[in-house]
Amino acid sequence: MTSPPTRAARGRTVLHPLTVNGETKDVPFLPHETLLEVLRERMGLTGTKHGCELGECGACTVLVDGKPVLSCLLLALNAVGTKVETVEGLAEGGKLHPLQQAFVELGAAQCGYCTPGFLMTAKALLADRPRPDRPCLKDALAGNLCRCTGYLKIYEAVELAAERMAREKPPRGA
Amino acid sequence: MKPFSYARPASREEAVRLLSPTARPKGGGYDLLDLAKNGVSTPGTMVSLAAVPEMGKAWTGDHGETYLGGRMTLADLATLPAVRAACPVVADAAAEAATPLVRATATLAGNLLQRPRCTYFRDPFFECRKRGGAACPAMEGDHAEGAILGNRLCCAVHPSNLAAALLAAGAELRILTGVDGKGEPTWRTAAVDPAFFVAPEEDPLREARIGPGELVFDAVVPPCPSSAYVEVNQKASFDWASAAAAVVLEMDGGKVARARVALGAAAPVPLLSEAAAAALAGKAPGAKAAEAAAEAAVAGATPLRDNAHRVQHLRVCVKRAVLLAAGRGR
Numbered sequence: 001m002t003s004p005p006t007r008a009a010r011g012r013t014v015l016h017p018l019t020v021n022g023e024t025k026d027v028p029f030l031p032h033e034t035l036l037e038v039l040r041e042r043m044g045l046t047g048t049k050h051g052c053e054l055g056e057c058g059a060c061t062v063l064v065d066g067k068p069v070l071s072c073l074l075l076a077l078n079a080v081g082t083k084v085e086t087v088e089g090l091a092e093g094g095k096l097h098p099l100q101q102a103f104v105e106l107g108a109a110q111c112g113y114c115t116p117g118f119l120m121t122a123k124a125l126l127a128d129r130p131r132p133d134r135p136c137l138k139d140a141l142a143g144n145l146c147r148c149t150g151y152l153k154i155y156e157a158v159e160l161a162a163e164r165m166a167r168e169k170p171p172r173g174a
Numbered sequence: 175m176k177p178f179s180y181a182r183p184a185s186r187e188e189a190v191r192l193l194s195p196t197a198r199p200k201g202g203g204y205d206l207l208d209l210a211k212n213g214v215s216t217p218g219t220m221v222s223l224a225a226v227p228e229m230g231k232a233w234t235g236d237h238g239e240t241y242l243g244g245r246m247t248l249a250d251l252a253t254l255p256a257v258r259a260a261c262p263v264v265a266d267a268a269a270e271a272a273t274p275l276v277r278a279t280a281t282l283a284g285n286l287l288q289r290p291r292c293t294y295f296r297d298p299f300f301e302c303r304k305r306g307g308a309a310c311p312a313m314e315g316d317h318a319e320g321a322i323l324g325n326r327l328c329c330a331v332h333p334s335n336l337a338a339a340l341l342a343a344g345a346e347l348r349i350l351t352g353v354d355g356k357g358e359p360t361w362r363t364a365a366v367d368p369a370f371f372v373a374p375e376e377d378p379l380r381e382a383r384i385g386p387g388e389l390v391f392d393a394v395v396p397p398c399p400s401s402a403y404v405e406v407n408q409k410a411s412f413d414w415a416s417a418a419a420a421v422v423l424e425m426d427g428g429k430v431a432r433a434r435v436a437l438g439a440a441a442p443v444p445l446l447s448e449a450a451a452a453a454l455a456g457k458a459p460g461a462k463a464a465e466a467a468a469e470a471a472v473a474g475a476t477p478l479r480d481n482a483h484r485v486q487h488l489r490v491c492v493k494r495a496v497l498l499a500a501g502r503g504r
């Protein structure tokens with residue numbers, strides 16, 4: 001995989017290879033552009049939401065090498081040479097990801113603005129801890145804010161998805 | 175955001191060579207980018223420390239001291255068992271900061287050197303002493319989250335959890351100052367003590383005594399197993415501290431031989447409360463001594479019109495931190 005550039009000059013738009021949802025593309029952007037701006041405005045991936053821009057709401061959460069990051073405060077340059085995952089990459093072959101399916105079934109999204117961020121944070125959590133208990137789940141999602149649902153439905157949806165995913169992929173040794 | 179250049183040096187020597195008053199080192203970048211977006215600071219170059227080796231690790235020295243790399247994340251500081259065992263005050267402070275999403279990226283040096291969170295400071299629409307203005311609008315305006323100590327000129331509280339913890343722990347920073355003629359790095363050390371922080375009376379434009387061309391390589395923390403950091407927040411899930419206390423106890427038998435009590439989110443700089451430390455010296459660290467320390471810590475408080483609640487919050491933090499520290503390292 002390409003390593004991140006070591007220098008980039010102010011005001012110069014340069015093509016950089018970005019790997020998003022498994023596909024590598026050369027994307028033109030300036031050194032001061034955030035990953036959020038590049039995803040939405042340069043790549044047309046508007047699933048990732050633009051909320052507070054301050055690191056407070058988590059609407060802009062994407063995964064960088066599997067780790068949830070706030071794309072509004074990350075330079076796109078820092079994502080070169082990494083694997084970026086956004087909400088657009090969750091569904092496979094027209095089938096919703098178990099997290100998305102559970103959010104739909106349990107009504108864990110109302111206006112939906114926070115949903116992509118929650119889905120990405122939850123995906124990283126379940127990769128790390130397939131069956132988190134409620135306190136662990138609440139703690140992991142504490143950086144994602146929702147103004148509509150009151151959170152309960154979101155916790156229940158993540159738990160339902162975790163249960164289904166565990167059934168599909170039993171733990172090693174089981 | 176005003177355009178800037180970017181550099182990603184692969185060594186500490188290259189990193190320090192690239193720094194200048196207009197080139198800022200970038201840890202997580204979570205504070206730098208926020209300030210750049212609202213136009214409060216406009217660096218010419220961001221020097222990313224992501225590829226500088228050694229700065230992302232913790233290790234233990236020959237005398238039990240812990241070396242904490244300047245770009246270790248708050249998540250690592252909060253969770254590494256070695257850090258928790260040797261200096262729980264640092265682990266607590268990191269764990270209490272921000273959200274898991276922020277902690278996964280924000281760094282030790284970036285947290286220590288982040289700028290205040292006062293709304294007036296972060297909005298160039300307002301005049302602010304911290305941006306060279308002649309007045310502090312928060313004095314008459316919204317200061318519910320403002321300082322209750324040292325607030326004569328400016329009432330923006332120091333935002334950093336780690337600053338209070340490192341102050342209580344008596345940590346020392348190892349700072350790279352440049353490279354000599356042979357290309358070897360030059361160093362200085364700076365104790366994280368009251369003299370490291372800069373109060374508004376001396377210079378409102380900065381909070382720490384560190385030059386623009388300097389790089390915090392790591393923090394060396396003496397072993398302090400009987401230590402704790404406690405904060406009080408308005409919201410239960412995550413919030414900036416309404417008050418915080420970092421306490422380190424040196425025990426002799428069942429009594430406190432020496433204490434260091436640092437107060438966070440209380441003043442424009444983290445404060446070491448000599449009075450609280452004196453209230454603990456020679457005492458068994460039970461509820462009575464903890465309450466006396468808490469009372470001593472807030473004795474000089476000068477709350478503003480809308481933030482007297484923070485005095486009580488600070489009392490509570492000191493008391494709880496003393497009791498928690500006393501229960502540890504036995």
Ligand SMILES: Cc1cc2nc3c(=O)[nH]c(=O)nc-3n(C[C@H](O)[C@H](O)[C@H](O)COP(=O)(O)OP(=O)(O)OC[C@H]3O[C@@H](n4cnc5c(N)ncnc54)[C@H](O)[C@@H]3O)c2cc1C
Nearest residue numbers: 055201202203204205206272280281283284285287335390
């Ligand atoms: C929603 C939210 C809530 C938060 N809550 C809290 C909280 O409760 N408590 C708390 O303490 N913090 C809190 N923070 C701050 C956060 O923890 C980060 O510490 C902070 O954003 C800066 O960390 P950083 O590594 O991103 O620093 P950066 O933005 O990279 O840097 C900050 C400053 O440090 C300088 N710097 C960075 N590394 C070095 C180095 N090695 N040597 C010299 N200078 C250096 C930079 O030049 C810059 O001036 C919060 C942040 C957010 C967004």
Ligand code: FES
Nearest residue numbers: 051052053058072
């Ligand atoms: S938009 Fe990034 S945290 Fe709110």
Ligand code: FES
Nearest residue numbers: 110111146147148
């Ligand atoms: S569903 Fe509206 S903000 Fe969460």
